[in-house]
């Protein structure tokens with residue numbers, strides 16, 4: 001049987017762009033698997049649960065939970081367990097490679113950004129070759145142009161330009177490797193300019209690019225204010241005229257355009273500048289930074305009414321020098337941006353121009369970053385529990401990566417933190433089985449939320465799961481298979497080794513074979 005390659009593998013899903021892509025691709029009906037590394041405190045699945053909980057908390061969105069592969073792009077074979085690597089070879093037809101290190105200067109301790117961006121991309125390409133995946137979307141950067149000035153075309157890459165820093169050098173090398181991989185049929189390159197948070201909520205979970213200077217600026221501006229320095233002094237400290245233009249694009253727009261490109265094979269095989277034709281002048285940014293930091297400092301001190309005002313820690317000249325030292329690494333980003341030609345992007349999505357960032361939007365973005373202390377998730381926030389997935393593991397043991405056995409089966413797509421995507425079936429002994437990933441398109445699928453399934457499992461009450469679930473299937477018999485399989489799982493006692501109990505009135509699984 002030909003492998004079902006309906007899954008798209010996304011790297012970098014925990015990042016600012018990746019989490020928007022996960023939401024938008026899933027909403028567009030794509031089956032998504034993500035490659036995520038574990039952290040010191042959480043495995044890959046728990047990290048994905050956290051980002052799904054973020055979506056729910058910040059935007060009220062219950063996002064489809066993807067198949068989670070634990071791995072690290074800096075490791076050979078992406079550090080995948082052999083069973084998971086085999087699953088990729090059977091299910092994945094397309095890769096969206098967004099993972100990267102955004103360190104601007106080489107770090108001797110771990111050789112970033114080269115470890116993730118150059119060798120990591122080489123490993124992703126190697127994984128495509130090994131698994132027979134022939135379509136790649138590579139997320140690069142508009143700043144592969146390095147220190148060039150003037151108009152930059154989407155068709156240009158390495159024309160001997162000087163990179164502004166190690167990050168830019170690593171992105172030139174990785175894009176070059178991606179577009180010249182001989183075993184790929186189609187490579188599409190997505191080159192965003194400076195990505196900022198969500199247009200509507202201001203949300204961001206990482207604080208690079210636009211946020212780094214804000215983060216450095218904040219304590220200095222506060223100190224300057226205490227030292228009663230005139231507004232506008234930030235530009236002086238930065239050594240800028242105020243006319244330098246910064247090409248800022250909100251993450252939700254970048255993700256929306258990318259998703260549309262990814263979903264339309266006729267758009268593949270080209271390079272897209274995901275940049276605005278209306279960059280933001282640095283003078284406006286500095287004014288808004290100053291005003292906002294001052295306003296937020298005043299709000300804070302109003303909250304500490306009665307406390308003595310803090311004296312300025314440094315004199316303005318010392319502050320200026322310290323700020324200049326810290327900004328050194330970001331100099332390449334704080335010069336005047338070149339003009340990124342967006343012909344390909346505009347021709348493909350003329351109805352989806354980059355939104356212009358008004359003052360209120362920039363304030364919202366800055367407020368979110370300053371308000372969250374440039375850290376996400378907020379310290380002390382409890383991690384979401386294992387939810388519905390935990391309840392299923394208690395009943396069925398760990399899901400298998402191998403192919404599901406022949407026989408009646410149904411997909412179970414559980415959205416939100418603690419969810420997942422599986423194929424339910426029944427073993428030779430009649431007990432329910434579950435395997436990672438949805439069955440080939442056409443098979444019945446039950447879709448519901450993790451909260452609903454966890455509640456139904458707690459109560460061992462299948463109707464609570466099915467009430468509000470979407471049961472997809474071509475025929476009524478197919479849909480009944482899905483309902484019966486889910487019922488058998490919910491009714492199974494946690495930790496049960498005996499065959500599943502059946503609720504009164506339900507048909508035995510054998511009857512639906």
Ligand SMILES: NC(=O)c1ccc[n+]([C@@H]2O[C@H](COP(=O)([O-])OP(=O)(O)OC[C@H]3O[C@@H](n4cnc5c(N)ncnc54)[C@H](OP(=O)(O)O)[C@@H]3O)[C@@H](O)[C@H]2O)c1
Nearest residue numbers: 012014015016017072073098099100116141194195206209
């Ligand atoms: N942000 C911008 O302004 C900007 C502008 C132009 C282009 N880009 C490009 O857009 C893409 C996404 O950037 P972003 O803003 O979303 O960055 P981000 O928020 O820092 O996210 C980076 C993502 O890459 C993952 N990653 C890094 N090294 C990895 C490794 N060794 N193995 C597995 N995963 C790894 C991170 O995982 P962890 O959570 O485990 O760290 C995270 O999910 C990148 O290719 C970047 O170069 C970004």
